[in-house]
Amino acid sequence: MTIEINGESHELPRDPRVTLLDFVREHLKMTGAKKGCDHGQCGACTMLVNGQRINSCLTLAVMHDGDSVTTIEGIGSPAAMAPLQEAFVKHDGYQCGYCTPGQICSATAMLQEIAAGWPSDATADPTDTPKLTREEVQERMSGNLCRCGAYANIVDAIMEVAEGEAA
Amino acid sequence: MRPFDYKRAERLEHAGQLAAAEDTLAIAGGTNLIDLMKLQVETPATLVDLNHLPLAGIEEHEDGLRIGALATNTATAVHPRVRADYPLLARAILAGATQQLRNKATTGGNLCQRTRCWYFTNTDQPCNKREPGSGCGALMGRADLHAVLGTSEACIATYPGDMAVAMAALDATVEIAGEKGSRSVPLREFHLLPGDTPHIENVLEPGEIITAVTLPTPVGGKQIYRKVRERSSYAFALVSVAAALRMEGESIAHAALAFGGLAHKPWHDPRIDDLLTGEKPSMALFDKAADLLLEDAQGYGENDAKIPLARRALTATLIDATGVSA
Structure with missing residues (x-):
């Protein structure tokens, strides 16, 4: 196996x-x-x-x-960071960094889920194509806790990457 | 975790035979069971892995939909037919847990998930569900998440899930396979009230495996899942209301409601559906529906607030569904 x-x-x-x-x-x-x-x-x-x-x-x-x-x-690695990793650094999306690997893995999949049109609890109607909003990102990232409370910056980092991909 | 033997079921018959053995538990997504094994609430001698059985499909079934027992919560919630024809189910699933958990949690496993009662998950505490005859810690203890309907002196735990509450409102059917053959059970009758055997939570016999949940012909109308909880994401329901309600002209042509967070099972009271159907919606009618729901409700201190909360959640849901308000 x-x-x-x-x-x-x-x-x-x-x-x-x-x-x-x-x-x-x-x-x-x-x-x-x-x-x-x-x-x-x-x-x-x-x-x-x-x-x-x-x-x-x-x-x-x-x-x-x-x-x-x-x-x-x-x-990614320190020498070759993925866009989300760079954005977390730029926006201070952490303090102690303990939750960061989980946040980055989670956000990587989350952006693919939004691109695939998967609804979330923040999507007004499950038949809608979800829009990329802060509310959607917050709901979709609720399985990743940050005890330092860097949430606002985490959302900033994710939004920047998502908007870059959408552009 | 205590040591256990791991066996993989390759065929359904094989799964039933393996699962019928003593001290054996079946595992699908594992998000609840592995947690309970770490806490030593569950200490099976053998674990039978069902994940290789061909039960993950979601397919057309008569005029409805057949959701395989191994279809993940995510697969169900994002399925185009579920979103279009059973939005109540998509909403309920998406209101529960997190994306990471929904990606692993399965239809069958979700139906069999255990209560989150503090006393059940803490082996230092008495719990008639975990250890029959040891008593109920919640009766005189922390009971904020606990049941107000259908309780017994042995157990006041709730069924914690969301998916099954929507399935109860949608009148789904659970398909079960066992050594004696297959059978179907209405979802509304799948879970049991605690009575004096709170360790028996559903109608599954040893060796029986859930194979699918079928949804009947779509009922249309407004489909609402209103979940009231302590946080706006990733929290169990204090009270939830699942409603499928269709208006014709000024009257309610179809009403099917089920409630989460109130009892040891998804709560469905056919008298409420009957009361609403054929009537012109009004606040007086909604009050009568809440009276029926709560006529035998009993609080246990910390959860007393669930009784007025359930009334308000039901009223708010019916206002949304019918467009009628005070």
Whole structure:
């Protein structure tokens, strides 16, 4: 049983108790994704699995045979930052930075979801094509907590990238 | 987490056989179950992974829609037919959890999710649902999220979900497969009240697996999911109202309502639908509907506010749905 993480294939762990988050952090020593609450409440562990964002703390690694996972290490690096990473730096979208990998992974998927026309609870009518507003971004990012309270700047950073893509 | 054996079900019959074994739980999205396993609220000896069964489809079914048990909450909420014909369901799903959780949560798993009662999730505390006979901590304790309808002396927990409340209003049907064959159960009868067996939450027998939820012919009209909660996103309902209501001329031609956050199951009271149907909407009529809903309501201190809140949420929903106000 294997899993692909950031383009590289890895054997899955034998112990079924190992969560996807612990597998990536403790077994593979990729510590970009963070363990905040370990109960799916904070979003610090957000990864993309087959392109969709999930809480990697609430899924077992053995359940991902054949899946393709992207972590923050697969999105950008200090030398080659992704546009969202650059925007977070520019807008001070963090203070301590602990939630940032999860925020960036989550926002990466979120922009694709809006582009695909997926509605959210902030969309007035589920049949509408959602518009890119601050209210939409706030609702769609509610699974990522920031205890430093950098939310306003996080939304600024995401809006800048989203408007750049739309232009 | 306690050690457990992990088994993957490759076929439906196989899944049923595996899941019928003692101390065995089936896992789909896992967003609730893995959490409970970490808390040691659940300590299965064996976990049966259902994710490889071909149950994720959403397809046309007679005049309605058949949503596979493994269809994710996201797949359902963004499906063009759900958005167009059952907007109530899309709204309810989108009002719950977060995008990360909805991407993993499944139709079947969501129906089987457990209460968020503090005493249930804390193994230091008594809970008749987790440990039958140990007592109910919530009866004399923290009960802000707890039920006001259909409670018992053994349990005042709520069913926490949103999706099933919409499905109750839409009169969906749960398809179940088991060793003795397949059966269908109206969603309104799938979940049980606690009585003196709060650990039995639904009609599934050991080894039975939900395969799909079917939605009947669309009813049209206004479809509203009004969720009242402590935060505007990512919070469980204190009270929610799911309404599918169609006007013809000045009268209500069709009304189907269900309520979340009030009971151990999505609450559906057919007397309310009957009262409204055929009538001209008015504030007096809405008051009567709330009287029916709440005639046996009982608060437990911290959740007393749910009773007037439910009345106001119902009234506001009916005003929105009919356009009639004071």
